[in-house]
Amino acid sequence: MKTMMKGSILALGLSALAAGTALAQEATFVMTARLVGAPTYNPIKATKLNTATTLIYDRLVVQDADQSFHGQLATSWESSPDGMLWTFKLKPGVKFHNGEPFNAKTIEWWVPQFKGTENAFTVEAVDKVEVVDDVTVRFHMKHPDPNLLFNLASSFMCVPEPKSYEALGDKFGVTEAIGTGPYKMQQFTVGQQTVLVRNDDYKSASDLSKNQGPAKFKKLTFREIGEESTAYLELKTGGADVLVNVPTDFLPRIQTDKAVKLVTIPGNEVVYMPINTSVEPFTDIKVREATAFALNQKEILTSLYGGNGETADTFLISSLKESQVDPKYKISYDPERSKKVFDAAGWKPGADGIRVKDGKRLEVKLWGQNGTEFKRLAEIVQAQLKAVGMQADISIIDAGSINAQYRKKTEHQLAVRAYQWTNADIVDWFFAAKRAGYPNVSMFNDPEAEKLNDIAMNKSKTWDERVANFTKYHEYVLSQYPFAPIYQPVQSLAYGKRVVLPEKIRGVGFSSQSMIDIAPAN
Amino acid sequence: MLRFAIRRLAMLVPVFLAVSLVIFMIIHLVPGDPLEHLIQVGSSPEQRAQMIARYGLDQPLLVQYGRWLAKIASGDLGDAIVMRRPVSQLIAENMPHSLTLGGTALIFSTVVGIVTGVLAASFRDSLFDRAVMGFILLGSTLPSFWLALLMILMFAVQFEWFPVSGARTWDALVLPALTIGIGGTALIARVTRAAMVEISQRDFVRVLQAKGVPFWRIQLRHILQQAMLPVMTILGLRIGWILGGAVTVEYVFARPGLGSLLITGLGQRDYPLVQGCLLMLAIAVMLGTLIGDLAQAALDPRLREAMGAR
Numbered sequence: 001m002k003t004m005m006k007g008s009i010l011a012l013g014l015s016a017l018a019a020g021t022a023l024a025q026e027a028t029f030v031m032t033a034r035l036v037g038a039p040t041y042n043p044i045k046a047t048k049l050n051t052a053t054t055l056i057y058d059r060l061v062v063q064d065a066d067q068s069f070h071g072q073l074a075t076s077w078e079s080s081p082d083g084m085l086w087t088f089k090l091k092p093g094v095k096f097h098n099g100e101p102f103n104a105k106t107i108e109w110w111v112p113q114f115k116g117t118e119n120a121f122t123v124e125a126v127d128k129v130e131v132v133d134d135v136t137v138r139f140h141m142k143h144p145d146p147n148l149l150f151n152l153a154s155s156f157m158c159v160p161e162p163k164s165y166e167a168l169g170d171k172f173g174v175t176e177a178i179g180t181g182p183y184k185m186q187q188f189t190v191g192q193q194t195v196l197v198r199n200d201d202y203k204s205a206s207d208l209s210k211n212q213g214p215a216k217f218k219k220l221t222f223r224e225i226g227e228e229s230t231a232y233l234e235l236k237t238g239g240a241d242v243l244v245n246v247p248t249d250f251l252p253r254i255q256t257d258k259a260v261k262l263v264t265i266p267g268n269e270v271v272y273m274p275i276n277t278s279v280e281p282f283t284d285i286k287v288r289e290a291t292a293f294a295l296n297q298k299e300i301l302t303s304l305y306g307g308n309g310e311t312a313d314t315f316l317i318s319s320l321k322e323s324q325v326d327p328k329y330k331i332s333y334d335p336e337r338s339k340k341v342f343d344a345a346g347w348k349p350g351a352d353g354i355r356v357k358d359g360k361r362l363e364v365k366l367w368g369q370n371g372t373e374f375k376r377l378a379e380i381v382q383a384q385l386k387a388v389g390m391q392a393d394i395s396i397i398d399a400g401s402i403n404a405q406y407r408k409k410t411e412h413q414l415a416v417r418a419y420q421w422t423n424a425d426i427v428d429w430f431f432a433a434k435r436a437g438y439p440n441v442s443m444f445n446d447p448e449a450e451k452l453n454d455i456a457m458n459k460s461k462t463w464d465e466r467v468a469n470f471t472k473y474h475e476y477v478l479s480q481y482p483f484a485p486i487y488q489p490v491q492s493l494a495y496g497k498r499v500v501l502p503e504k505i506r507g508v509g510f511s512s513q514s515m516i517d518i519a520p521a522n
Numbered sequence: 523m524l525r526f527a528i529r530r531l532a533m534l535v536p537v538f539l540a541v542s543l544v545i546f547m548i549i550h551l552v553p554g555d556p557l558e559h560l561i562q563v564g565s566s567p568e569q570r571a572q573m574i575a576r577y578g579l580d581q582p583l584l585v586q587y588g589r590w591l592a593k594i595a596s597g598d599l600g601d602a603i604v605m606r607r608p609v610s611q612l613i614a615e616n617m618p619h620s621l622t623l624g625g626t627a628l629i630f631s632t633v634v635g636i637v638t639g640v641l642a643a644s645f646r647d648s649l650f651d652r653a654v655m656g657f658i659l660l661g662s663t664l665p666s667f668w669l670a671l672l673m674i675l676m677f678a679v680q681f682e683w684f685p686v687s688g689a690r691t692w693d694a695l696v697l698p699a700l701t702i703g704i705g706g707t708a709l710i711a712r713v714t715r716a717a718m719v720e721i722s723q724r725d726f727v728r729v730l731q732a733k734g735v736p737f738w739r740i741q742l743r744h745i746l747q748q749a750m751l752p753v754m755t756i757l758g759l760r761i762g763w764i765l766g767g768a769v770t771v772e773y774v775f776a777r778p779g780l781g782s783l784l785i786t787g788l789g790q791r792d793y794p795l796v797q798g799c800l801l802m803l804a805i806a807v808m809l810g811t812l813i814g815d816l817a818q819a820a821l822d823p824r825l826r827e828a829m830g831a832r
Contacts, residue, residue, distance in 0.1 A: 036786075037786045037789070037790070039602075039604065039605040039606055039607065040606065045606070047559060047560045047561075047562060047604070048559065048604075118560050118561070118562055118565065118569075118573075119562060121562065121564040121565055122564075156562075170606070170607075174607070189615075189778065190605065190607075190612070190615075191778065191782060191783070191786055192689075192776075192778045192782075193688075223688065223776070224776070225687060225776040226773055226776065226782075226785070226786075227773055227774045227776065229671060229774075230671075230674065230686060230687045230774055230775065230776055231776075233674055233675075233678065233679055233686045233687075234686045234687060236679065237678060237679055237682065237686055239685055239686050239687070239688075398554075399789070400552075400553075400554040400558075400788065400789055400790075400791050401552060401553035401554040402554075403554065403558050404553035404554045404555065405553055421563055425563070425564065426563065429563050429564070434566070434567055435567060
């Protein structure tokens with residue numbers, strides 16, 4: 001009887017240990033805010049993808065936080081001096097999750113699939129793909145595109161398996177998603193969760209990952225929780241192991257929470273204040289300059305963002321080479337300069353401190369989208385503008401409606417907003433005259449800027465040339481003050497006690513490069 | 523009874539048309555459009571114009587409405603523009619979750635509401651009556667968004683009795699069902715109590731009391747049975763409202779369902795998806811009202827005759 005009992009206890013103990021081990025092999029990630037609601041894992045046709053995408057698929061190249069490129073499915077690449085030919089050497093022996101081989105023919109099939117999709121611009125410059133041999137492909141270009149590598153590193157350029165892609169049609173990415181990545185998609189419920197199981201044959205990690213073999217967790221669940229408080233409480237109670245992209249509002253709370261650890265990655269976002277150059281008083285460049293120098297970026301960083309992140313003094317994230325402009329073009333808080341320029345523009349302080357010109361008070365509209373961060377930011381900006389004699393009246397507009405309001409072109413004057421992007425061509429997106437209204441909220445239309453834009457966008461043959469051209473374009477835009485830079489957030493990840501994250505998160509965001517290095521705590 | 527049912531059903535057709543027009547116009551007249559979520563950095567204004575044409579958004583609103591209505595008539599709710607899947611498929615995937623949550627909340631609010639109403643009416647003006655009705659009233663006045671977070675903090679974070687969110691286990695249903703159910707409980711309890719108090723003052727109750735029929739027998743067999751008539755009407759209305767009321771609760775508890783789908787659709791201005799979800803909610807309210815009316819008519823022949831005679 002005693003032996004039987006001992007046996008039972010041992011069995012119970014062993015099964016408990018096994019259950020513990022099984023649990024340690026699984027991890028739950030919570031995605032919130034912008035990452036919620038991706039409708040498909042079809043990278044070619046999607047306009048929105050989430051963090052799990054780069055675990056299902058690999059890309060030819062991946063990018064690090066310093067904007068350098070590293071091979072993933074490609075081992076090396078080279079461009080001809082005239083930029084009209086790109087040759088890629090591919091990793092041999094890579095197989096898709098369904099056993100189909102990945103080779104040069106996959107790339108030959110893959111590139112034309114983008115035609116007619118919203119992502120067609122990524123390969124717009126590619127004329128045709130030539131298969132040189134099983135592991136070599138050559139891109140023949142219609143015109144030089146030094147941005148090709150950046151596009152290839154995008155999540156939208158993850159490589160799907162051709163046969164299942166063709167067979168499943170619109171269901172590809174929803175019911176099944178076959179790639180070469182470190183995880184296989186087991187289940188996907190739109191807006192709810194994605195369950196991934198480990199690809200035990202995985203061996204195509206880039207050199208950004210320490211782990212060059214299969215991932216350390218057997219199973220990952222990515223839950224989508226739109227409500228940020230709920231997402232945080234899931235992490236706090238152990239319902240989740242990692243909170244991807246911690247909302248800025250929660251940073252101070254998480255920093256004091258002993259049950260949760262925080263790791264930050266260089267940001268890919270800039271918060272700024274566009275200035276509508278087409279409406280009074282901002283048609284006067286002096287008023288724009290005075291307004292731009294009135295914003296105290298350091299105060300905003302400290303009071304609103306708890307010191308997390310960096311102040312911004314140009315339009316681009318600081319890891320981009322094109323952000324390294326001549327210091328004279330940088331825009332940082334200078335209240336004396338602001339007041340002096342206002343005076344020079346004829347706006348003199350009135351009895352109540354608000355400036356007046358020709359009997360007209362310096363009163364402007366300041367827009368922001370709903371959400372705690374933008375409301376508070378608008379209030380701080382309002383106070384800072386008042387300190388130099390400008391009265392800004394705040395209007396908070398629904399996030400889904402605000403772009404349509406910008407398209408009316410003359411309703412807005414100042415706004416607080418943010419963008420997320422890691423390429424200098426964002427200057428074209430927000431300041432090209434052809435996009436006036438939205439995304440060119442500043443209604444910036446300047447012949448010299450248009451000329452520099454054309455050179456930067458269309459005339460650059462090599463990456464270095466593109467960097468130089470975009471830097472010039474960026475400097476010119478800065479010199480015309482169609483916006484005021486404010487803040488560069490960091491990307492933050494919070495995680496619980498059951499997981500260990502790599503010391504350094506690699507990549508421009510939290511993606512497969514670092515995720516396959518995440519390990520169970522014990 | 524059949525004539526009554528057919529007459530009531532026929533009355534829903536113009537209501538449905540009016541509701542569909544209102545739904546369509548509201549979402550289209552609100553600024554913003556789904557293309558904001560489709561356009562990628564680098565795409566040209568011409569590509570945007572092409573997309574507007576592709577989804578028929580360049581057509582006059584009435585033309586777009588006509589097309590949508592024609593599709594509905596053939597049983598097609600269209601394809602979600604941002605989600606890129608048939609709206610009917612998305613609704614079919616989410617509806618069971620909403621029905622489970624709404625059904626559980628309805629059962630909870632009905633049982634607790636009637637029991638509380640009966641007890642409050644039976645011990646009218648006592649401390650128990652005031653305390654229970656006051657507590658329920660307080661619960662029903664709290665915004666569901668706030669009540670949901672309060673529930674999570676208390677029962678998931680503090681006591682760790684239930685999961686914070688999701689729909690992966692049965693116990694994840696408890697907190698959202700309670701959050702929705704509390705509002706209905708207050709309503710049903712108040713209606714039950716008021717109806718029972720009113721009926722208890724009728725002559726037949728005095729006769730029963732004079733005959734020496736036991737108190738609880740009078741309360742449950744005679745008064746409650748008659749008091750059920752207004753409660754049935756309320757329950758009918760609650761069937762529809764409970765699905766609508768779950769919108770914010772599903773979002774806070776990160777549960778799948780029509781509410782979560784609607785919020786996603788609204789955020790993306792995905793016209794076909796929002797229209798489809800709102801139409802389903804409107805149909806639920808209409809059907810709930812119909813069921814309530816039919817149940818009332820079944821219980822009360824006078825109503826049936828009055829409606830049939832019209």
